Amino acid sequence: MTAPVCSRAGCRDAATWLVRWRNPRIHSADRRKVWSACDAHVGYLRDYLAARDFPVEVVAYESGVAS
Template sequence: MHWNNPKLHTPEYRKIWLACDDHRESLGTFLELRGFLREVTAFGAIS
């Protein structure tokens, strides 16, 4: 999950969190509700 806090980070800055299938939905919801989630990619797709 690629995310940033727009109050703290520039628009192009991204933090990356990994989540297993069991926690992907709850973590994604947590980030989305705060307006932080930018993109979700598969683990092997991160370059």
């Protein structure tokens, strides 16, 4: 299995975090989108989504568990 890569544009670092979020205007309460994030960009991605009032959860990436 290939290691996940950070979802931040232009970043190719290994992801160590999962940023789970949803847009409540278009996603049902049980739907979650997942972005991968490196240590340097986890805060940026979380803040980007939170600024739009999207529910956001950040969890540590654990050996391939991305759901």
